Amino acid sequence: MSASGKSVFLIGPGFIGRNVVDLLLAEGYNVTTLVRRESQAAELQKDGVSTVFGTLSDSETITKQTIASDIVFHIATADDLPSVQAVIEGVKSRAQAGKPTIYIHTSGTSLIGDKSAGQYKADKIFSDNHPQDIDALPDTAPHRQIDLAIVRARKELGTGAKLAIMIPPLIYGINQKYKRLSIQLPTLTRFALKHGYAGQVGKGASVWSTVHVLDLARAYITLLHWLEQTPAEKVLENPYFFCESGHEFAWTEGSATLGQALHAAGRIKDPEPRTIPEEDYKDIFGGFTAEVAGSNSRSRANRLRQLGWEPREKGVLESFKDDEIPLLLQETGEFNGYGGAVAS
Template sequence: MSSGKKVFIVGPGFIGWNVLDILIEQGYTVTGLVRRDEHAEGIKKSGATPVMGSLDDKELITKQTAEHDIVFHTATADHVPSAVAILDGVKQRASKGLNTIYIHTSGTSVLDDGAKGGEKSEKIYHNDKREEIDSVPDSAPHREIDLTIVKAQKELGAQAKIAIMIPPLIYGFNPKHKRLSIQIPTLTRFALKHGFAAHVGTGAPLWSNIHVIDLARAYVVLMHHMEDTSAASLLENPYYFCECTGDNEPSWQEMATVIGSGLHEAGKIKDPKPRTLPEDLYGDVLGDFTDAVVGMNSRSRANRLRALGWKPVEKDWRKSYLEDELPEIVKEEGGSFSGYKGVVAS
């Protein structure tokens, strides 16, 4: 149980709302930063207190952080000002002798190998070997903000407990929230618009994945570990991968095949066979980021979380897609989709 601890979640959306649900069940007092009235009403019904604002409201985020024992940033992996605002609040608490737990969300795009739909890679990253993560170039996706947090962690030392969760491709659907992930649903909407499922290049690269509810449980397992451990152990290694695939990561070509067959079975496209995605149609997927976000290798292993007792128990990506996500996507208005324009966490 929570022992009265207060939690602040920046971005209780696709990931964070599932974390929020678990924390409420465990007796924590939770506040969530939200942008829309409808979302505020949703998390209020889940038992949390909404605070209206955006990621650019630095003073608000710092103030809320300073008033909470535990902070999660689950909104995006690439908004530096909001992460800095949290760190400012953590430092304010440290100046008063108050320790803070802060879990930031990065993503395994940081492992980008530049494959762009080319070849499968045998390279697998293990988060119990920090040197493997430290070998990633400073220019890699998400790396700037990860390094900003690591620098602040060193400065704070024992005054704060800081960790960085690095999820892979996230899938899954919680019917209570009615929210979908990004990559596979975006490729599905593309297929509905153009009549065929697509993959970048050969589609051979592999990407580890995780069900969003398994990921939410992992955040809470990590949080409990941080409650019970010293800041020193986190200083040694703040990084945590979270995947459910082991050595069974699907390729992008395999994902496109399932999308095509699923839509064909649903009577939405005539030909289930996937094709290579033409570059002139990247705008209907993820624009300039298409060949990176849905075309690279990103293979990781959650050794540290498994050592803490966490294990994935939800449906695998294929079953989840066909049973839960695809039925929701085909209900949407088709034809007008013009690519995903938001920020991709993983």
């Protein structure tokens, strides 16, 4: 079956997902997305996307649309178990009717984060060629409860469906067409604008792998094509796909970059990074701040590279300085910390 005959249900046409939608449309897939707002629906429909209204808590809608779709992407959040369970219910219904489904879920490398709180660079690097290292993570690790629902469903479904988990690291960059921003570095920038200094967790010494949002969007398509072409028995061997650009950065480098940019713009007095006191974590990621903006999370996307994917966009600090900070400097309104879910 060519792409033009295949129906895709994409949950989360936002910062990452909107770029994936464009790539799917360009290849002739029939795309339906879950949307919350009329304005979002109108923008998507203009580009030829079908829309269904609902939120992640509308399990019945999600299951029904999954049953009607050959391929499902969940790119809304790594931390919503009910919506994932609703997709799995739909996949199981299709399997019982003899219809195979491809389901790509989005997790994140907070999963492999440590408790370093900015104090040191860790030696441990996770590779998706070694799924046993990921399976050995505690069930209490961020995102793991949701990932485990998919791991269990894979076992139950066997060759009746193809399920995979994309695990991106720190995502950065923008699509100039949409100008949506990522989470971690923009949140630290908004904190700096509010508090008057470039903050970091601890010494900022911990290190994360990174990926540009447009490289990540292409990776979803690479993974989709592999799932389409690969026997279900082979897919069952390993559910995990990391996606990183080959560039790592220490948190203090991000803080230094935003410090210099905000200082040059006359928005803060001193460009030098400073340690954020814990009582101010409420203005970043609350109780998850040390993990989300101060841990080590080092991963290697060996599997995607073996499939021919390669990163093409500019590096994290260049993109942050050139593309994201200028948008952040235009923002108005009060900032009181990141409001979304960052870990489960």
